Amino acid sequence: MKIRSFSILSLSILLPALALAQSTPQSIVDAELPSLVTIYKDFHTHPELSTKEQRSSAIVAKELRTAGCEVTENFGSYDNPEWKCYGVVGVMKNGDGPTVLVRTDMDALPVQEQTGASYASTVRMKNVDGQDVPVMHACGHDIHMSALIGTARALGKLKDKWHGTIIFIGQPAEERVGGARAMLHAGLYDRFGKPDYAVALHDDAETEAGKIAITEGYCYANADSVDVTVKGIGGHGAYPHKTKDPIALSAEIINAWQTIVSRENNPLDPVVITVGSIHGGMKNNIIPDEVKMQLSVRSYKPEVRERVLAAIDQVARGCATAAGLPPDKMPDVKVLKTEGVNATYNNPELTKRVTAALKSAIGEENVIHKDPTMGGEDFSDFSLPDHSIPACMFNVGAVDPAKAAESKKTGAPLPSLHSSKFLPVPEPTIRTAVVGMTATVLDLMKR
Numbered sequence: 001m002k003i004r005s006f007s008i009l010s011l012s013i014l015l016p017a018l019a020l021a022q023s024t025p026q027s028i029v030d031a032e033l034p035s036l037v038t039i040y041k042d043f044h045t046h047p048e049l050s051t052k053e054q055r056s057s058a059i060v061a062k063e064l065r066t067a068g069c070e071v072t073e074n075f076g077s078y079d080n081p082e083w084k085c086y087g088v089v090g091v092m093k094n095g096d097g098p099t100v101l102v103r104t105d106m107d108a109l110p111v112q113e114q115t116g117a118s119y120a121s122t123v124r125m126k127n128v129d130g131q132d133v134p135v136m137h138a139c140g141h142d143i144h145m146s147a148l149i150g151t152a153r154a155l156g157k158l159k160d161k162w163h164g165t166i167i168f169i170g171q172p173a174e175e176r177v178g179g180a181r182a183m184l185h186a187g188l189y190d191r192f193g194k195p196d197y198a199v200a201l202h203d204d205a206e207t208e209a210g211k212i213a214i215t216e217g218y219c220y221a222n223a224d225s226v227d228v229t230v231k232g233i234g235g236h237g238a239y240p241h242k243t244k245d246p247i248a249l250s251a252e253i254i255n256a257w258q259t260i261v262s263r264e265n266n267p268l269d270p271v272v273i274t275v276g277s278i279h280g281g282m283k284n285n286i287i288p289d290e291v292k293m294q295l296s297v298r299s300y301k302p303e304v305r306e307r308v309l310a311a312i313d314q315v316a317r318g319c320a321t322a323a324g325l326p327p328d329k330m331p332d333v334k335v336l337k338t339e340g341v342n343a344t345y346n347n348p349e350l351t352k353r354v355t356a357a358l359k360s361a362i363g364e365e366n367v368i369h370k371d372p373t374m375g376g377e378d379f380s381d382f383s384l385p386d387h388s389i390p391a392c393m394f395n396v397g398a399v400d401p402a403k404a405a406e407s408k409k410t411g412a413p414l415p416s417l418h419s420s421k422f423l424p425v426p427e428p429t430i431r432t433a434v435v436g437m438t439a440t441v442l443d444l445m446k447r
């Protein structure tokens with residue numbers, strides 16, 4: 001009896017010491033996962049629109065503080081002074097060494113959730129234009145926040161394995177873009193230091209949970225919004241010869257724009273010109289005075305971006321001149337500076353290093369190549385416009401493997417990001433995200 005109680009006692013002293021000595025990202029995640037999934041479901045049930053991330057940012061701040069960070073809240077300032085910036089900066093210091101920035105975004109989307117999950121959102125809130133809209137985490141930024149918290153917890157417990165400074169970022173307003181810029185404009189790097197590396201993750205609606213997909217080089221595009229007003233000289237629909245019809249002219253301009261992509265551009269440099277909105281006229285028999293269009297223009301290289309935006313203006317003017325419009329009725333082409341986002345460039349050297357770290361953390365076969373897309377991401381802002389801070393963003397599979405296999409078999413597409421039916425499988429997704437990000441940071445900061 002005595003011997004037995006002695007051995008239990010010594011075991012109970014030895015076991016925690018043993019566990020501490022053998023702590024790994026994997027073992028820490030095993031312990032933290034139930035709490036992280038609870039946090040994730042809470043975020044999912046309580047989504048907030050871009051620039052309105054008050055509750056989410058407070059939770060991120062509180063959790064980062066508990067994990068051992070010095071936290072600054074409400075950091076950042078938008079161009080629009082009416083918007084409050086809910087940026088969170090959590091600094092975890094551990095002696096001299098490199099500085100690594102790890103970013104999550106925090107905002108949700110105006111989507112009515114239709115996943116049927118027990119923790120689905122029924123939230124409605126007013127958007128920046130004052131409209132009452134449904135809100136859903138349809139892009140998985142709730143996964144990103146939970147993963148950031150898990151990563152901070154893990155790295156707080158693994159301080160014997162790294163040195164330097166980690167800057168955890170809770171970034172607002174990714175979906176509208178502008179949140180990263182708001183934090184940088186407020187002097188993020190002056191106040192907290194310029195990082196040697198910037199890393200982030202996004203969940204992936206095409207990849208099975210348990211896997212991470214990664215792209216070397218450009219992975220997201222320069223995305224520009226362009227507003228165009230095509231002017232004409234209105235009149236009676238029966239007397240077109242006495243007018244300059246802006247609707248017929250707009251049709252010509254739209255076709256001519258497509259030849260910028262197909263004839264003027266090197267086919268090896270991807271470009272997209274989408275006219276997403278066109279409005280002109282009120283009635284069948286009236287030729288209007290103007291047509292308004294809204295374009296989304298995508299590219300990778302800065303020089304291609306500049307040339308395509310200039311060509312859009314030039315082509316519109318050329319078509320208007322050919323239609324006989326006078327100089328004071330040339331189309332008005334406006335590139336919306338506040339809505340533009342720079343391409344995300346995964347620094348090749350850093351990406352190779354991150355890929356190797358991910359492979360050793362989650363298995364060679366679970367790290368796969370991902371093709372670049374023409375989507376936009378303002379994570380790019382953290383690497384600065386000249387990409388002088390090496391950055392890398394990887395994509396964490398969020399799809400139930402059985403559903404992914406079924407989709408491959410039947411060809412029926414899975415719900416995409418921003419879909420009302422997009423629902424990550426929480427446990428394996430968060431586990432892989434935390435293990436992957438922790439292993440990445442450990443590799444960049446190892447002793």
Ligand SMILES: [Zn+2]
Nearest residue numbers: 139175417418
């Ligand atoms: Zn999104």
Ligand SMILES: [Zn+2]
Nearest residue numbers: 139140141202
């Ligand atoms: Zn997103």
